Amino acid sequence: STLHTNSAVESLVRLDDMEAPSYLVAGALLLIVAQRLVRRICPECAEPAPADPAEVEILGIDKDRLKDARLMHGAGCKQCGETGYYGRTAVYEILRVTPELRQLIRKRADADDVFEAARAAGMKTLIEAGVARALRGETTLSEVRRVLYRVE
Numbered sequence: 001s002t003l004h005t006n007s008a009v010e011s012l013v014r015l016d017d018m019e020a021p022s023y024l025v026a027g028a029l030l031l032i033v034a035q036r037l038v039r040r041i042c043p044e045c046a047e048p049a050p051a052d053p054a055e056v057e058i059l060g061i062d063k064d065r066l067k068d069a070r071l072m073h074g075a076g077c078k079q080c081g082e083t084g085y086y087g088r089t090a091v092y093e094i095l096r097v098t099p100e101l102r103q104l105i106r107k108r109a110d111a112d113d114v115f116e117a118a119r120a121a122g123m124k125t126l127i128e129a130g131v132a133r134a135l136r137g138e139t140t141l142s143e144v145r146r147v148l149y150r151v152e
Helices: 008-017 022-028 053-060 099-105 111-120 126-135 141-151
Strands: 033-043 046-048 073-074 085-096
Touching: 008 033, 008 085, 008 111, 022 046, 033 053, 033 073, 033 126, 033 141, 053 073, 053 141, 085 126, 085 141, 126 141
Parallel strands: none
Antiparallel strands: 033 085, 046 073
16 A cells, blocks of 8 residues: 655554554554655766765765765766766665564554664664665765655
8 A cells, every 4th residue: 555654654653644543553564665766877977976075964974884885976978868867766764563563553652662663673764775875876965865855
């Protein structure tokens, strides 16, 4: 099923707003996936790019992660219409419903409590997933910021 929310955890809030009984939601859910699309760097004109210190700070990137990063940008070419981007790729946030999360959902716990439990269970946020794609050279930090920064 599809819901329009800003994050996986906010889907639980939306289901509650829709008056879905918490015991049914807790019993039926296995996982929730939040998804956004970011533009891909054009493969024809991709070239290495330095990290913008402001974006690194805004996105909360640990400077140690930049050591092995493959930051790129598109210089612009005919293939990409001089934009530096060609196509899109998905960024995912996956909330797996663990027994602990199931209990929180059943109790109608606050979204912040559910978020903290999900993070403790290993959930990566949309921004973290986007930053990982940028550090691998698939998209840019500025694209991650443009699409995802307002989400969290």
